[in-house]
């Protein structure tokens with residue numbers, strides 16, 4: 001893969017005030033359908049700095065997974081498809097994974113005051129990675145890099 005390959009884009013928009021609780025962002029994430037050593041393309045993932053701020057995701061195009069992880073490290077996934085709707089509690093980390101053959105487009109709506117906590121993910125990464133081999137999705141427990 002080229003060093004300057006764009007793997008995903010995130011767009012956000014608001015007419016509100018980012019500093020006032022109750023105002024909202026609307027967003028769009030577009031993930032390319034890339035495989036790196038059989039691993040599906042994914043976003044970095046985050047908790048919200050303000051854990052009281054929830055978020056709505058909704059599938060617009062493509063196929064993917066929403067990886068979710070609570071603060072104890074328990075991890076699960078929801079399928080994303082055109083028309084799917086996902087409510088994400090503020091105490092749940094969230095990451096998008098493109099498991100399909102075309103761009104995965106996911107809309108989002110969240111409070112302007114939510115913030116993004118990426119550090120918590122760096123300190124305690126998602127415990128599963130998502131692979132695709134021969135068209136089949138596989139979950140790999142992190143720490144078993146040799147199976148990639």
Ligand SMILES: [Fe+2]
Nearest residue numbers: 048055094110
């Ligand atoms: Fe979020």
